[in-house]
Amino acid sequence: MARQLESAAHLRAHDYRWLVKRWRALAKRAGWPLRKFATEDGFPVYALASPARDGPRLYLSAGIHGDEPAATEALITWCEKRLPALRKCEVLIFPCLNPWGLQHNNRNDAHGRDLNRGYHRSDVPVIEAQKRLLRGRVFDAAVMLHEDFDARGVYLYEIPGARPLWGEKLLAAAARHLPGEPRGRVEGRKCRRGLIRTRVRPETLPEHPEAFFLRFGHTKRSLTFETPSEFSLTARVRAHVAFLDEVLRLAKG
Ligand SMILES: [Zn+2]
Incomplete structure (x- = not known):
């Protein structure tokens, strides 16, 4: 039965209204406001x-x-499962930053923009609204969940900052469900057993992803987790959930 329910959930993985319905129910359970911050x-x-x-x-x-x-499916699934633990944390959650894209199964927004290359800009309304929400906020860790069609296993971008680094432990947790990325280079960067530790300075990159914006303004831990899109959705969701569990465990110290 649990497996059937899970499959039903996965069939609706691109149904934004349904995703929002689940977040609304979770927000109600938690007693936290689910706030519309942009259209x-x-x-x-x-x-x-x-x-x-x-x-x-x-x-x-x-x-x-x-x-x-x-990514979107795992975030709601994990929060539904872990609400009691999350109540002891201070969380700011963005369930889906590109609803049009989710609904249309498209990487970009309706204008063809890759929002994750737009954080240096000031003319993308949803990003501007998000930046306003983030003003003055500091996090122990920022986690961005992604997938990659070219990936052959799970991998992680960890922008070094706070020590000890968490990358190896996070990947080990996810690897219980999916193999680690075997490629030695990913998107032109060195990848060791799924771990990409990029030493970057914001001024050296023309286009800023969300991970940069967070790392250089709001946190010392910026973690971008990727699952391989060609594997089963169930395994990918489980890998994300295991990854998030390990983040929570490490964050609690
Ligand atoms: Zn992505």
């Missing part, structure tokens, strides 16, 4: 924020690329 191409874009807490401060986001459904 993009006719779709409301939401953020879920817990009250301030002494526990770990986490930024969690998914769905900036609409053709990566395991």
Whole structure:
């Protein structure tokens, strides 16, 4: 029965209204406001924020690329499962930053823009609205969930900052469900057993992804997790969930 329910959930992985319905139910359970902070191409874009807490401060986001459904599916699935633990954290969650893309199974937004290359710009309304929400906020870790059609296993971009680094442990947790990325180079960067530790300075890159914006303004831990799109959705969702569990475990210290 559990497996059947899970499959039904996966069939609707591109149904944004249904995704929002689940987030609404979760927000109600948590007693936290699900706030519409932007409207993009006719779709409301939401953020879920817990009250301030002494526990770990986490930024969690998914769905900036609409053709990566395991990311959005896993984030809601994980939050539904782990709400009691999340109540002890201070979280700011972006369930789906590109609803039009999710609904249309498209990486980009309705204008053909890759939102994850737009954080240096000031003319993308949804990003500007998100930046306003983030003003003055600091997180112990920022987690961005993604998928990759070229990937052959799970991998992680970890922009070095706070020590100890978490990359190896996070990948080990995810590797219980999917193999690690075997390629030695990914998107032109060195990848060791699925780990890409990029030493970057924001001024050296012309186009800024969400991970940069977070790392250089709001956190010392920027973690971009990727699952291989060609594997089963169930396994991809499980890998994301295991990854998030390990983030939570490490963040709690
Ligand atoms: Zn992506």
